[in-house]
Amino acid sequence: MAGYTPGETTVHTSVTDIGRVTRALRKTSRPVVLVPTMGALHEGHLELVRAAKSLPRAVVVVSIFVNPLQFGDDADLDTYPRTLEADVEKLRGVGVELVFAPSVREMYPNGFRTTVSAGPLSGELEGASRPGHFDGALTVCLKLFNVTNCSDAVFGEKDYQQLVLMQQLVTDLNLPIQLHSVPVIREKDGLAMSSRNVRLDSTARQAAVALSAALTLGAHCGDRGPGAVLSGARSVLEAVPEVEVDYLELRDGRLAPLPENFGEGEARLLVAARVGEVRLLDNVGVILGDLQARQEKEIAQAALQAAGLDAELTDEEMAELRRLRDEVRRVRGRRDSTE
Incomplete structure (x- = not known):
């Protein structure tokens, strides 16, 4: 098949070419599994790839595209790391057969005329600090779903709000796609893996560990109720002055606010903070209530x-x-x- 060689990595930059290849693969009853990325790949991304490859008979497509619609700040867009050659080598090392790395003009030949509205949740948490970010993320992923003809897609839980909104997109627009999530991949010291971590100097890197430490303590307070979860996490963050907290919130599993009389069940503790010049995100699942009694x-x-x-x-x-x-x-x- 032109454009696809089993066991080898082929890079496509054209919407037409990747579409032709993936349509042919779907006709052979093989699932096409998309892993959307913006490049600057690290071990966390590769874990997503491994999860995709674990699906039976999967052909994995990794997209590498720095999406302008997700950036409210042109300076942030301009400085976002672009390491395509190194990224492709990493993907070759884990056996990815198809890479889709289009240009902005290829993805948006008519400009940004039609976009997705992500709904009310997109204006909360991350969306409050980054207006339009989730509209851009959902727009590009909807395009990637269509362009790659994927049957499945894999997302990490580190960007938990994005994951929830992606599932909303698939559900509300009746997309024939199965989403799969992978838990947060962490460094040995607990820091959530992120492409932005390389921008932390040694002092900021040490301080950044407070985010995961705060979440861990908060999660262990779940049997004492929401207030204890938040106060426990907050105590850790307040002890590290280098960490400038944007938000620390406890929501339910779909990120709706917890009702006042919420007794027990699954919740999600989320934090965003600036450490030095770098803005970091993290989150953890929390079981509220007496787990043993349940x-x-x-x-x-x-x-x-x-x-x-x-x-x-x-x-x-x-x-x-x-x-x-x-x-x-x-x-x-x-x-x-x-x-």
């Missing part, structure tokens, strides 16, 4: 269902079960001590 209830509920009783256990019934459990432990303890 697991005990799930086990008891499963036992009742196995016995043919489907009614939901009440709090009073769970308290009685725990009392009986503790009584059994006391009886066993007395018996063991007399043997």
